Amino acid sequence: MDSGPETRPDTRPEPDVVRLGLAGVGRIGALHARNLAALGPGDGNLPPVQLVIADAAAERAHTVAHRVGAASVPSVEALLDEGIDGLVIAAGTPSHPDLVRMGVDAEVAVFCEKPLAGDTAASLPVLEYVNARGGVVQMGHQRRFDAGYLAAKRLLQAGGLGWVHSFRAVTADMEPPPVGFLASSGGLFRDCSVHDFDILRWLTGREIVQVYAVGSNKGDPEIGRVGDIDTGLAVVTLDDGTVGTVSAARYNGSGHDVRLEIAGSRSTLLVGLDDTMAVRSAEPGVDFPSGRPPQSFADRFEAAYRAEMAAFVELILGRRDNPCTPADSVAASRVADAAQESLLTGLPVKLG
Numbered sequence: 001m002d003s004g005p006e007t008r009p010d011t012r013p014e015p016d017v018v019r020l021g022l023a024g025v026g027r028i029g030a031l032h033a034r035n036l037a038a039l040g041p042g043d044g045n046l047p048p049v050q051l052v053i054a055d056a057a058a059e060r061a062h063t064v065a066h067r068v069g070a071a072s073v074p075s076v077e078a079l080l081d082e083g084i085d086g087l088v089i090a091a092g093t094p095s096h097p098d099l100v101r102m103g104v105d106a107e108v109a110v111f112c113e114k115p116l117a118g119d120t121a122a123s124l125p126v127l128e129y130v131n132a133r134g135g136v137v138q139m140g141h142q143r144r145f146d147a148g149y150l151a152a153k154r155l156l157q158a159g160g161l162g163w164v165h166s167f168r169a170v171t172a173d174m175e176p177p178p179v180g181f182l183a184s185s186g187g188l189f190r191d192c193s194v195h196d197f198d199i200l201r202w203l204t205g206r207e208i209v210q211v212y213a214v215g216s217n218k219g220d221p222e223i224g225r226v227g228d229i230d231t232g233l234a235v236v237t238l239d240d241g242t243v244g245t246v247s248a249a250r251y252n253g254s255g256h257d258v259r260l261e262i263a264g265s266r267s268t269l270l271v272g273l274d275d276t277m278a279v280r281s282a283e284p285g286v287d288f289p290s291g292r293p294p295q296s297f298a299d300r301f302e303a304a305y306r307a308e309m310a311a312f313v314e315l316i317l318g319r320r321d322n323p324c325t326p327a328d329s330v331a332a333s334r335v336a337d338a339a340q341e342s343l344l345t346g347l348p349v350k351l352g
């Protein structure tokens with residue numbers, strides 16, 4: 001579901017080079033750095049990107065910049081002084097509100113990794129700030145660029161599944177991220193399942209109206225000590241009566257497992273069903289899937305992350321609409337908040 005500001009009105013001729021600042025080069029930022037530095041004519045005839053990097057850990061900015069052939073500066077303020085066309089925010093979640101405001105104040109296009117802020121209450125003032133100033137902010141929900149989800153959307157829109165009655169969404173890491181990251185991630189539903197909530201809204205064009213969530217901790221006790229769970233499941237109802245489950249886990253020894261099964265009156269479709277799917281068959285004599293499963297989100301969505309960065313450059317150039325607005329991201333975060341509330345209260349939560 002897309003909403004909010006659309007095409008960036010821009011009638012200027014396209015520049016020979018797009019200058020981008022990247023704030024934060026941890027797990028995802030280092031990946032974006034590699035993808036951004038490699039963008040060019042091979043990606044829909046884009047101009048090359050000139051990249052400048054900042055990180056609160058200056059040495060990390062320097063190392064990643066050196067690796068991808070970019071420059072580094074000591075702070076995000078210094079990034080904005082470089083005369084950039086766009087700011088990519090891949091710093092930790094607590095920094096997102098301030099960095100988004102800084103980008104909007106500097107009147108540059110902003111790409112912000114999900115989420116806009118730690119929870120919906122903290123996101124709403126940022127959303128208002130962006131909208132009041134006409135800011136251009138693309139949010140990081142990369143599944144919208146994944147070939148499987150895109151094909152599913154086309155099939156759904158063409159009515160290929162008949163009427164849809166249910167779905168099962170799965171997101172499982174091979175192993176948990178560092179506990180330090182989890183402590184500020186907002187919890188499993190906000191960190192992982194938020195991608196499933198976003199893609200369900202985007203694919204179906206429907207709103208999620210109720211969530212009932214459960215969860216547990218059977219792995220590293222430190223995850224429980226920072227207030228998170230390592231396994232969770234949300235039972236979800238859409239506004240047209242479609243029902244489904246959204247499950248997430250931090251331990252899947254088979255690999256990084258992201259799937260979505262959508263069941264309709266005419267057919268059932270599975271996004272993520274290929275030879276690299278991170279599961280094993282119990283059936284005797286069946287060796288499918290036999291490929292090497294993705295080991296991390298970076299492997300699973302390698303092409304999608306690259307396409308997402310290309311889309312941000314296209315947005316800056318005024319070639320396309322915003323593929324994921326802050327309002328979209330806040331809508332998914334709202335569902336994640338409801339799942340977290342349901343987990344804590346043990347009760348279903350209705351969304352307005």
Ligand SMILES: NC(=O)c1ccc[n+]([C@@H]2O[C@H](COP(=O)([O-])OP(=O)(O)OC[C@H]3O[C@@H](n4cnc5c(N)ncnc54)[C@H](O)[C@@H]3O)[C@@H](O)[C@H]2O)c1
Binds near residue numbers: 095115
């Ligand atoms: N879309 C996805 O698939 C996806 C995947 C992973 C993470 N994320 C999101 O990306 C963000 C970063 O996650 P991560 O796993 O890379 O975290 P990380 O902890 O590995 O890295 C965060 C980096 O940001 C830096 N940083 C923190 N505050 C900063 C500031 N004010 N200015 C500059 N740098 C700052 C830190 O020093 C660190 O290098 C999170 O918001 C997370 O939700 C999205």
